[in-house]
Amino acid sequence: MDLLEFAYDYFEDRAHAAALIRQRRPFALGLLGALAGGVSLFTALGGGLFFLPASWPSLFLLLLIQTALVFLLTAVLHQLLDMTGARGDAGALFVHLGLSELSWLAAAPAVLIARALFPHSTWPVWLAFLSVGAWSLSLKARGLRDEYGVGEGRAWLTLGLPYLAAGAFGGLSMTLALVALIVKAFAS
Numbered sequence: 417m418d419l420l421e422f423a424y425d426y427f428e429d430r431a432h433a434a435a436l437i438r439q440r441r442p443f444a445l446g447l448l449g450a451l452a453g454g455v456s457l458f459t460a461l462g463g464g465l466f467f468l469p470a471s472w473p474s475l476f477l478l479l480l481i482q483t484a485l486v487f488l489l490t491a492v493l494h495q496l497l498d499m500t501g502a503r504g505d506a507g508a509l510f511v512h513l514g515l516s517e518l519s520w521l522a523a524a525p526a527v528l529i530a531r532a533l534f535p536h537s538t539w540p541v542w543l544a545f546l547s548v549g550a551w552s553l554s555l556k557a558r559g560l561r562d563e564y565g566v567g568e569g570r571a572w573l574t575l576g577l578p579y580l581a582a583g584a585f586g587g588l589s590m591t592l593a594l595v596a597l598i599v600k601a602f603a604s
Contacts, residue, residue, distance in 0.1 A: 419445070426515050434512075434562035441507045446514025447483065453517030453552075454482035460523035460545070486513050489556075492578045497564050500574075504564035512559025519552040 422445065425433040436442075458478050462470065490513055494506040526548060530540035553575065560571040 423515075423518065426518070430558065430562065437508050437511045438505070438563070441505070442511055443507060446486075446511035449514040450483050450486045450517045451479055453520035454479045456521045456524050457482070460520075460527045482517070486510065486517065489513055489578060493560065493574060496574050496577060497560070497566065502564040502566050502570075508563050509559065512563055513556055516552050516555035516559060519548055519555055522551070523548045 422433065422436065422442075425436065455475070458475050487510070490506055490510040493513075494504070494509055497504060523545065526544035527541055530544045534540045557568070557571040557575050560566060560575060561568060564571075566574070
């Protein structure tokens with residue numbers, strides 16, 4: 417299987433790519449897609465994470481987080497779809513989700529173009545990130561539809577549930593931390 421031909425098929429000939437993924441299950445290709453997307457995301461962020469400076473350990477940490485999140489998302493989505501009666505293969509879903517991270521390869525050029533066109537404004541950079549993120553989510557939903565044979569609405573709903581749960585958990589954690597700080601401030 418030629419790597420560039422398969423990547424082209426993934427973006428342009430979805431039925432052929434889905435059949436190849438089901439037939440061959442190229443796990444290394446899914447992992448490579450997730451890692452390539454992580455490297456591009458690291459580059460688009462300016463070579464550093466929000467809480468770490470630009471360095472090799474920061475890059476490796478981002479790649480580790482990216483890979484772990486793809487594995488976790490695969491497990492959660494497969495479990496959700498399996499519990500609701502949809503049948504599919506978790507290994508093929510991992511490949512679909514890993515390859516959907518290839519969309520982040522467009523993040524670095526999009527950020528560079530946004531910064532060149534609007535050098536004194538940050539909203540175009542955020543808009544570029546949101547656009548690439550939406551494209552990545554649409555490729556993930558497409559992978560769910562292709563692998564599990566669910567409709568578009570069900571794919572988006574299933575895909576949104578882990579993100580909503582993570583957002584609710586983060587919001588609850590922030591609320592509890594804020595309440596603890598307020599109680600501590602008034603207790604003194």
